[in-house]
Amino acid sequence: MPTLIAFDADDTLWENEIYFEAAKDRFKNMLAPACDPEWTERELYETEMCNLAHFGYGIKGFTLSMIETALDLTKGAVTGQQIRQILDYGKELLQMPIEPLPHVEEVLAHLSRTCPLMLLTKGDLFDQEAKIARSGLADHFTYIEIVSDKNEATYAALLQHHRIRPADFCMVGNSLKSDVLPVVALGGCAVHVPYHTTWTHERVEPSEAERRQYDQIANLGELPDLLAERFASTSQN
Amino acid sequence: MPTLIAFDADDTLWENEIYFEAAKDRFKNMLAPACDPEWTERELYETEMCNLAHFGYGIKGFTLSMIETALDLTKGAVTGQQIRQILDYGKELLQMPIEPLPHVEEVLAHLSRTCPLMLLTKGDLFDQEAKIARSGLADHFTYIEIVSDKNEATYAALLQHHRIRPADFCMVGNSLKSDVLPVVALGGCAVHVPYHTTWTHERVEPSEAERRQYDQIANLGELPDLLAERFASTSQN
Numbered sequence: 001m002p003t004l005i006a007f008d009a010d011d012t013l014w015e016n017e018i019y020f021e022a023a024k025d026r027f028k029n030m031l032a033p034a035c036d037p038e039w040t041e042r043e044l045y046e047t048e049m050c051n052l053a054h055f056g057y058g059i060k061g062f063t064l065s066m067i068e069t070a071l072d073l074t075k076g077a078v079t080g081q082q083i084r085q086i087l088d089y090g091k092e093l094l095q096m097p098i099e100p101l102p103h104v105e106e107v108l109a110h111l112s113r114t115c116p117l118m119l120l121t122k123g124d125l126f127d128q129e130a131k132i133a134r135s136g137l138a139d140h141f142t143y144i145e146i147v148s149d150k151n152e153a154t155y156a157a158l159l160q161h162h163r164i165r166p167a168d169f170c171m172v173g174n175s176l177k178s179d180v181l182p183v184v185a186l187g188g189c190a191v192h193v194p195y196h197t198t199w200t201h202e203r204v205e206p207s208e209a210e211r212r213q214y215d216q217i218a219n220l221g222e223l224p225d226l227l228a229e230r231f232a233s234t235s236q237n
Numbered sequence: 238m239p240t241l242i243a244f245d246a247d248d249t250l251w252e253n254e255i256y257f258e259a260a261k262d263r264f265k266n267m268l269a270p271a272c273d274p275e276w277t278e279r280e281l282y283e284t285e286m287c288n289l290a291h292f293g294y295g296i297k298g299f300t301l302s303m304i305e306t307a308l309d310l311t312k313g314a315v316t317g318q319q320i321r322q323i324l325d326y327g328k329e330l331l332q333m334p335i336e337p338l339p340h341v342e343e344v345l346a347h348l349s350r351t352c353p354l355m356l357l358t359k360g361d362l363f364d365q366e367a368k369i370a371r372s373g374l375a376d377h378f379t380y381i382e383i384v385s386d387k388n389e390a391t392y393a394a395l396l397q398h399h400r401i402r403p404a405d406f407c408m409v410g411n412s413l414k415s416d417v418l419p420v421v422a423l424g425g426c427a428v429h430v431p432y433h434t435t436w437t438h439e440r441v442e443p444s445e446a447e448r449r450q451y452d453q454i455a456n457l458g459e460l461p462d463l464l465a466e467r468f469a470s471t472s473q474n
Binding site for chain 2: 054055056057058060061063064067068071074075076077078079080081083084087090091094124125126127129146147148
């Protein structure tokens, strides 16, 4: 087995993106009498991208970006009632139900018996802590790390801190951009568990060479067999 | 010397609260034609306290609370231009200059030669990381920890994680509530460095008994002598 298995949280252990999508839909509908929904979607995404450098990831920044987009699209003619609605969309997102995806609980319980597990999530510290607490999954993890971004530098620092060789580390997640490709680049083991919806910002197209360097599974239930196979063949080499 | 010295950041290493106060003043002035500034201040504080459980600490939550307060006080009659102004107050806060307070740089450079230092700050992960980077002080610290709150449980977990006895730990900061009293309660050494402004939420009145259990200094320049004296007398005992 690896020395450490790390799991992404949002859309790997529980659903997250669908709630953001639902909030976006309500936002687009609210502005629809005046603004074309596709145009609203594009404007909101551009505002989010501009604000990412100032706000980072998370629900509070997303809510502020919705407010800014509404101001831009209505040329300031947004009503107090509409702003109040946007605040409510944000507060509802903060209460999103956190229910483990199929197979998650049994696989974490099983793997944690043989190997330390880490929950490694990027985003807003406060939001993510609240979601982890609500998930009821925290006890399966030896380490919980909430970081502002997950890139090659983040993983390199993490491995150095825990004194783990990349080859002994396995990262499991739904985002090729944040969970898979940076780990592959460092020589670590990465397992992609695609989720049906991916936020535009996280979409990347891996090269053929990159594709050969990570595994893909349909759901977390397939992880124990994959790890057994992969790390058995490693130790034979 | 202690095994680990931890420093609070905001209003201990650099100024922070004055920028929030300035943003509040502008917010009160903006609403002043319709709302009494004292009333606005009180309403904003109450909204912040209600939202703390949802938003946590930080600039994005503060900005959302200003927007909500403006909606409440104007009964929804706030204009798009006013909302835009509030967003700007928030974005300006995110750019606040981070300049080390007097003595900070030399004291950190001096102490880091004999003892590992930790920067221990609560708040928004993204904001705090950006401020630490802008401060230019990161290299003095062996550990940087950003937590969502600083209470007895936070300190107990931290000491356990680093395997440090409370008596070998020293925490330095401006907030009696977050930096001093929880550390004193655990039997650690705490040094209070008062700052001229304290956010209402952080104000507490320590008991006489508590007062006898921590030290107070006027500025960080007095810290090395205090530590030398305190830990010299400890090791003689």
